[in-house]
Amino acid sequence: MKTLADLLLLGDPRLYETCAPVLESDLPLVADWVADLHQVMNEIRAVYHFGRGIAAPQLGIMKRLVYVNIDRPLVLLNPELVALSEATFELWDDCMSFPNLLVRVRRHAAVTVRYRDEHWQEQTWTIEEPALAELLQHECDHLDGILCTMRAIDAQSFQWRPTPGSATFGEPAS
Template sequence: MKHLADLLLLGDPRLYQTCEPVQEAELPLVREWVADLHNVMEEIRAKYQFGRGIAAPQLGIMKRLVYLNVTHPQIIINPELVMVSDDTDELWDDCMSFPNLLVRVRRHRSLTLSYRDEHWQTHTWNVTDWGVSELIQHEYDHLNGVLCTMRAIDDRSFQWRPTP
């Protein structure tokens, strides 16, 4: 079982790599990977009071796998952004790989995501909730080796997170 100490931190070269798709033959491993993602997210929530999603590469699992837990646990395998809205908005983004830093970024207000679930069923999800849309974009970026620090609006778009 992976723990908070296994979380890759800003500067680790693996965070900048593009992940490989999960293969159907790897589905038995997905359950173990998701258990690790869930465990680390719960430890982040306990220590830092935030965390709604985590991408596999943040634990050194270089696969296209995202675990969300906004209102319920959700496993997203091999996601593809099918459409993003022209409408965008700004937010102070956070990341478990640098939990004390906030980064001002611009994200699309809505999107359509195609993905597989843990049973290898294909889904298309039209996301119109701004909070979920920006979260999915953040996690999707991780799968492509992109951190929110790389999406900063400008050189003044960084601040320390207030201590809880």
């Protein structure tokens, strides 16, 4: 079982690699990969108080697999963003691979993602909630070796996350 100590951190060259597709023959491995992703996401939540999704390459699993857990767990194999809204918005993005750094980025407000589920059934999901659309864009970027640091709006688009116990912890970054 992988733990937080296995999480790849900013600067690890594997984070910049393009992942290989998950093959149908990989399905027997998916449950273990998802268990590892779930474990590490729970550890991040406990330590850093954030985490809605994680991509397999963040644990050195170089496959096109995203795991999100907001209201319920969801496994996306070979996700592909097939439609992006013209409308965009800016936000302070965070990442488990550099948990104390926030990066100002611009994302599409709505997306449609096509993927296979853990039973190899093709699914399509249209996401019109900007916060969730942003999450899927962030995680799909990981599969292509793109970090939100590479999408920063400008050179001033970086700030340290307030630490737990500080006066501003838990408030949205401005």
